[in-house]
Amino acid sequence: MLQLSQTQLVPDAEAFEHPFRAGTLTVVLGRNRSGKTNLCRHIAGLACSAAGEVSLDGRVMSGLRPQSRSVAVVFQAFVNYPNWTVAENIASPMLAQGVKRKDRDIRTRQLAEVLGLEELMQRLPNELSGGQQQRLAIARAMAQRAQVLVLDEPLVNLDYKLRETLVLELRSLLQQSGTSVIYTSTDPKDAFALGDEVLLLDEHTKLQSGKPLDVYRDPQSYAAADLMSDPGVNPFITKASLVAAARKAAVRPEHVYLASAPPPGEVNEFQMDVWGLETSGDETFIHGSVEDNPWVVRCSGMAHVVPGQRLPILVRNDDIMRFGVV
Amino acid sequence: MASIQLDGLSFRYPGAEEYTLAPLSLNVPDGTAFALLGASGAGKTTLLNLLSGLLAPTSGRIFFGDDDVSYVAGRQRNVAQVFQFPVLYESLSVAENLAFPLRARKFDPLWIDERVRHIAADLAITEQLPFVAADLSLFQKQLVAIGRALVRPDVSVVLLDEPLTAVEPRMKWRLRQTLRRVQEELAVTMIYVTHDQTEALTFADQVAVMADGGLLQVGTPEQIYATPSCEFVGYFIGSPGMNFVDIERLESSLEVSVGASRVGFRPEWALLKPQGQGQLAGTVESIQLAGTDSGAATGVVRLDTAAGRVAVRGKLNVAVGDHVGIELRQHLCFSAQGDLVTAEYD
Amino acid sequence: MTKPYNNKAWLGVLPVLLIVAFSGVVPLMTVVNYSVQDILDFNSRFFVGFQWYSETLQDPRFVEAFVRQLGFSASVLIIEIPLGLMLARGMPREGISASLMLVLLAIPLLIPWNVVGTIWQLYARSDIGLLGVTLNALGLGFNYTANPLHAWITLLAMDIWHWTSLVALLAFAGLTSVPAAYYQAAELDGASKWQVFRYVELPRLKGVLVIAVLLRLMDSFMIYTEPFVLTGGGPGNATTFLSQHLATMAVGQFDLGPAAAFSVIYFLFILLFCWVFYSSVVREND
């Protein structure tokens, strides 16, 4: 179990504690510049402005150099040794651990097969595609057989479709490995797809943590709710009766229904002035304003909506999230 | 403004055997928002460089309107391009940057100022006009780059090479909407290169899907999504993409077109049923949460079936290892070679 | 990612410090030491304060040499910087012709400075030199050993031959760092040649040009060997520059005090250039 205590990701940030239970895959979710990379470097022992104690199974690692921590890292940029071949790159951590050549070659070949690099063994990293370079970095991290594996937004620089396939590969790969895995991302989909646990980071400090579905269902703050939806939650307006005495209230884009497809249960109707829409085929995001608050409605399939149209929309009562009830 | 007509256009680096861009023909009507969608290495940027005149075609013709520009130099083609990162005259002010192409073409100075102010207002960068380009934020710089491309009244086509790559995720949506709005207002022909299907389907009236230097399908976003011309397009569009199963593997019959050997269905076209029902039997292999719908958890269920792995989207009222039936509410038929066969579906 | 602060880094820098200090600090101290004393012989020295400094500054030969040096350095800059820039714009950027051009232009930078003097001596002599004979054949009565103007022109021609490549290669390095997209955008804009140079290339060349100007200024300011071999400072002392003047004073007449004072003034002048250079280029990058 990896335990963080009095952790401040930047000097004046609010300190927090967090246990990463052994064998679990925790997705650290946060916007850009919310401290995700600092958290990764802090755990790995690399130079960064974070402070606080890091202990692994009770053993305090804070003072130790990265070399003597059992932590492997995959960086956001595809970092491989440019002058070594693919095989040498994968074998690098085993070389440092003094594993004998015979075993090294076997494990290198196994990992290369698992990550689809077996024909590229003698190639140099810059001859590989982006996806292959990141697979190489993942293979090397796994070759280390570290107790903790940290992946800092590993897929963000890859093509849209490649990202989708690699997330699947990573899921099966990481679950079998049995190590504690920390995976940072800005996309809540990764939290749902990969995370046994999710840790929300905002303004360089911990916001909330727990099972993805639990955190999604009852976020403890507006910011936590906002993080778990992409593109963010819809802020509720001043209608006192609806939101009772809550200081703040919001509803998730996917919980706003079109009048044409009403959901079960008690609903409230609003009118939305449509600005425009975005679609990826499977789902469509309708952007507009509801009582001059910017709102987004997510619906499945390709909705046919025209900018300037006034769209009747429905919100179920128990989909409204209320915060700071006085 | 001009329509773009390509026939048999291709490109191959001297000395290479296979084509970087296989011969293709395409017609882009004037004023359309056109997207070139494909993974990296699909030949999108090569096509763009052929249109901008940076590369000379190996074979085939390019027509802007009805004049043949295949071998005409870029400066005579009246083409504008927006790159992945903002390409501006860093030492000049925003106003000078916007006026530059107009001054180079010797338009009347008074008219130039008016035009620059009009475009700046359109892109909401009026206050930035006096500032030196180098001092702007990345987002503002890309807006100015777009302004430079739109400022010329006689521009025949505006080429955009993944213009949002360097922009922060939260700002992408705003830039996309601005681009779309301005494109409709000025009715200028735009060709938008991207590997991101959301950008392609959102921006374009017409989408061309490319892979390995070849053009697979051209159609409206709905056509591309609902009736992919081949299995690759079906799989490439949609996350997760379309499932494909061999017809003889199906449990029960399904109206199937003549000559079809495989059936394709999108995860949201299928429904999980109790064991024994539906056209396919499968065991749940993994569950991927995506959120809740009216309180119940929803997401993607991946199943192992006699015909291989499939993904079904819906309520997650199953657990790993359950044996269930899969009912296809909608499907398409594909030939053995993977091409769409005239589909019958309700 | 700002660089972490770590004083253990001094271990890596220590060897450099020792080597450079050994040949840099000790001699400098001795020079400064001599510059404030009157040394008759090894054991009789008198502290004379700034006497040598004021004397040197008023010494007409120093002032003449200084003016000549400024004149030479100025003319070197005026010709070599623009010429180097234009050459760089003409240089091929890809393929074997690019490598050949690089090697050809680098040659003069690799020739020992006295050999450059010798080459130009052989080349410009009016009896056996290709240039000398041709010019005389044209009836110009060219003789750089006798006529001060001819000596100056030959010296300048030699320096241009010797150092313009440095400016060209520096400018070329700056030009090749301009991403292709900027040229493409200018092409689509219909920008003219001049506009491409003024708005695309020049802004990116600022850093490199500052390096070129200051390198050429300082190196030309210190020039000794080539004029010594070619004209020996002659005819008369028409081409005696600062370094030569210092060398004759220090080694020749062995009056250590003034020579040391002269050296310190010379060094302070160079230090001034260096500070301008450091603050404009290096600080800009940090």
Added chain:
Amino acid sequence: MTSLGRRPWLSVSRWLLVCYCIYLLLPLYWLASIALQSNADITGEFALLPQNPTLANFAEIWRNPVWFSAFINSLNYVVLNTLISIAVAVPAAYVFSRYRFLGDRQLFFWLLTNRMAPPAVFLLPFFQLYSAVGLFDTPLAVALAHCLFTVPLSVWILEGFMSAVPTELDDMARIDGHSFGFFFMRIFVPVNRGAIGVTLFFCFMFSWVELLLARTLTGSAAKPIVVTMTRTVSASGLDWGVLAAAGVLTVIPGIVVVWFVRKHLVKGFALGRVS
């Protein structure tokens, strides 16, 4: 790339480049032609092409121990200087590019001032210093003296190149468990071999061409080629042929070195900063 977008306005600068190349090659051609002529032909009636070219002058150099040893002495201290400079500059440049430390900016500036120090200023003090230390008239003396100029330049160029190498590479090696030494020698230095090659060229360039310090710090034992050449002009009769031959021989090593590092030359000239 078969491209239409080639910059058509190259013609003027390209034409100027060709003229300059001619201007550059003429004196070199003349040096070679003089080197191939006997003294009689040289001072005889003027001719564009060497009438009866002979290799006598080169043979004279090859046989004459004074010239030959001078050549070896020169190469001696140049190689020594280059090795010392690189051995010392590589770790320093690594540290400058990776860390901030007490007085790093001032030290970098001080190094720069040494590169710019006029050699003439140091003639006498060097002479005294190196004689006092007992190094006078040895290749090491000249090598060390040249370090005053080549080491700062090497640190400057290498620091420029090394800051372009992402620090994640160092982090990666630490996480893999490699010691600093292993990372430095097996990963960092090989990755920067292009930069080191270019720096080698700049050190060679400076040390090989310098005369003043080389002459001051050598007596007879370690007299380099550059000094022997100046002696020949003033002392013995003006044997132009042999002098030109020696001149040709001093040009060749430079060409060989620059040919090997030509690929990285441009980046080197950008001093690693602009790239």
